Amino acid sequence: MPSSEPFGVYVHWPFCQAKCPYCDFNSHVRHGGIDEARFLDAYLTELAHFAARAPGRSVSSIFFGGGTPSLMQPRTVEAILAAIAAHWAVDGDAEITLEANPTSVEAEKFAGYAAAGVNRLSLGVQALDDASLKALGRLHTADEALAALRIAHKHFGRVSFDLIYAREGQSAEAWAQELTRALEHAGDHLSLYQLTIEDGTPFAARHAAGTLHVPGATKASALYLLTQELCEAAGLPAYEISNHARPGAESRHNLLYWRGHDYAGIGAGAHARITEGGAKRALSTIKSPESWLAQVEARGHGLTSDEALSTAETAEEYLLMALRLAEGMDLARLKALGGRALDEAQLNALEGDGLLARDGTRLKATQSGRLVLERLILELAA
Ligand SMILES: C[S@@+](CC[C@H](N)C(=O)[O-])C[C@H]1O[C@@H](n2cnc3c(N)ncnc32)[C@H](O)[C@@H]1O
Ligand code: SF4
Incomplete structure (x- = not known):
């Protein structure tokens, strides 16, 4: 990294x-x-x-x-x-x-x-x-x-x-x-x-x-x-x-967060994304403050999950987060993360419906697209 x-x-x-x-x-x-x-x-x-x-x-x-x-x-x-x-x-x-x-x-x-x-x-x-x-x-x-x-x-x-x-x-x-x-x-x-x-x-x-x-x-x-x-x-x-x-x-x-970079997350119920050995990991800690405290004191951390994300999961997470941004998603970064190429016909259709717009290597949700963002992301990620 x-x-x-x-x-x-x-x-x-x-x-x-x-x-x-x-x-x-x-x-x-x-x-x-x-x-x-x-x-x-x-x-x-x-x-x-x-x-x-x-x-x-x-x-x-x-x-x-x-x-x-x-x-x-x-x-x-x-x-x-x-x-x-x-x-x-x-x-x-x-x-x-x-x-x-x-x-x-x-x-x-x-x-x-x-x-x-x-x-x-x-x-x-x-x-x-x-x-x-x-x-x-x-x-x-x-x-x-x-x-x-x-x-x-x-x-x-x-x-x-x-x-x-x-x-x-x-x-x-x-x-x-x-x-x-x-x-x-x-x-x-x-x-x-x-x-x-x-x-x-x-x-x-x-x-x-x-x-x-x-x-x-x-x-x-x-x-x-x-x-x-x-x-x-x-x-x-x-x-x-x-x-x-x-x-x-x-x-x-x-x-x-929305551009898909790494962050540590400490305290009860925190989330983190850390790249280790080239793979992104999703980590989260115990939600109950007292149980978190007891585990940190016993084991040095309060983690309750610590999983490697596959390249497909990493790319999908990036797509999901980045489309929330007005600047949209960088298609080159999606590719570098190992994401599959998005379906051209589907992109053209969503552009035709006025929900998506392409700007060089960036893909953005339009104002109408942002109103139905969850549906849009589901369609693209499917
Ligand atoms: C972690 S929370 C709270 C920060 C701080 N404790 C407070 O209440 O001022 C961050 C923000 O999420 C928003 N929020 C929390 N629950 C929400 C809900 N059900 N719908 C919309 N916004 C919510 C609130 O605007 C809140 O300030
Ligand atoms: S319960 Fe706490 S975190 Fe949630 S909105 Fe109220 S003050 Fe903020």
Whole structure:
């Protein structure tokens, strides 16, 4: 693996103050608190395991995701960053992102994260009105979120925030107003997610019982197109289905996933892709924080799966990820990964339907294609 290729480190913090009813991320509430020093030791141990398996790489991005990493003490973040720098060379301009929830207690820690080396903050604002925040089960108000955003801009050169749209009862007019306001507060990056009803969540139970009504496919598509229009007009076009940035301000860590590069992943429920002996491996760790901790202490890592991907699987994964990007997929890279040639007749048909476009060696989903991306990917991968 050429050491010049981007390489990322993902750090998963699996704890939250409360579980939001729509969320199926690996996040857990521990009312009695946790032994953070003991968890830190385990993160450092697991990091050493990954460093031994990916020697000589240069780290281009680090991402603290969750759960709620803004529940970590800044000194825990600092110790993890120091250990990463002791194991690998870290690029001078490496992107170091931390996901934060916008409560006032968490905003107090922003200066500490910046001092620890974090240079990009991603804030989970989710909605700009208190009734919607309450319906989403959030612990902050809209004013608190905007205050946290102001504090974030003081401490970090790069700030992004997340909103969830296609919420219950949300009209196109209401979303247009909310997004217009959001764009006034935005820096150079925004993540705008359509509400997904995830299996096993309280929202899924209410949806099945008919007590939660979310926009159907047609209305959701209209909201998506409205989102593209407003963001493009504001100079933040989508570079991925849900991610918008001024050109040059895209999240390098996100791009690394979608372009199919390697990354280590530490903490309970993290995923990783590491190339060893010329083959890409898919790794993931135990989801339960306490079981992960016990296994790391006993065996030096919390891995629960560690499998080589075949060249066909590697290429298919690249196709699946890269078509999410506005820049699309590099057909030469697909070939280099060992992917089979795509069917010309099928490509021509999808181009004719206006779902795909070819641009030199790149294949992209058009705006219409992105609306039916899952179907498109299934057809191409079949
Ligand atoms: C790892 S999560 C949360 C980060 C942080 N704990 C927070 O809640 O602000 C990253 C983002 O995924 C989005 N998200 C989570 N569940 C979702 C769902 N069911 N539908 C749409 N977006 C979702 C939220 O916008 C959230 O900020
Ligand atoms: S949305 Fe964020 S705060 Fe809410 S449960 Fe999921 S990870 Fe935790």
